[in-house]
Amino acid sequence: MSEDPKDSAMPLVAHLTELRDRLLRAVLAVLVVFLCLFPFANDIYTFVSRPLRALLPPGTSMIATDVASPFLTPFKLTLFTALFLAIPYVLYQAWSFIAPGMYRHEKRLAIPLMASSIILFYCGAAFAYFVVFPLIFAFFTSVGPEDIAIMTDINRYLDFVLKLFFAFGVAFEIPIAAVLLIWAGITTPENLAAKRPYIIVGCFVFGMLLTPPDIISQSLLALPMWLLFEAGIIAGRLLLRERGGKDKNNDNDRDL
Helix, strand or coil: CCCCHHHHHHHHHHHHHHHHHHHHHHHHHHHHHHHHHHHHHHHHHHHHCHHHHCCCCCCCCCECCCCCHHHHHHHHHHHHHHHHHHHHHHHHHHHHHHHHHCCHHHHHHHHHHHHHHHHHHHHHHHHHHHHHHHHHHHHHCCCCCCCCCCCCEHHHHHHHHHHHHHHHHHHCCHHHHHHHHHHCCCCCHHHHHHCHHHHHHHHHHHHHHHCCCCHHHHHHHHHHHHHHHHHHHHHHHHHHHHHHHHHHHHHHHHHC
16 A cells, blocks of 8 residues: 555655744744834944944044945844844744754753853853953054044944954854764864864964954953863763763663
8 A cells, every 4th residue: 555645745844834933933033122122223333332432532433434324234233133132042943843853862962052052152242342342443443543533434343343243152152062073973072182282273363363463362362262172171071971971871771
């Protein structure tokens, strides 16, 4: 007896329908947060631009070179802010979609990793705003010629800081990446520790590319990345120790 094509197609249709519903909920969450924040769009831009405006010479200010920039730039920032704030709910929708296909031990690891990745991304963005931005803009506003007025375009400033927010947020995900590599069996904590000199050099190279050419700001990015790498190694060792203990208990249960 042949299987009905409609019956075999139902699971795929059901998964696609659920995926659509999850995506719609995530988009709706971002839209709701955006609508709540939009009345404060100018205040949000004022807050984000404060590190630069505080260092501008007297008599200078930021400018808008495009006709629509005074509206579109705060609009774009508010949209990114809404996505930034809605990330936990968006990831929850993604988790709800993939969780039914995961084993119990995978869920036990995935939940703390997902929560940690969100916290670390927020920490990276906060570190960029409160520590890195003042140093970068202090450097940029102090090295120009004396007869050049510093008047940064608001849209170019937004593009610059969004790239740094994303770069620092991703850089702070190093422990998560290390744990995932160890958990998947791609590498071991010992192998990662053996590559420590290369990792340190890579952290400083990454810091050199993202920050002004001075040792202080480069170190402010490279040192946290290195410490986060070490935290990832420690977490990986604890993970393997816990997994080894569970495997040993399972073997004992089989012997009994």
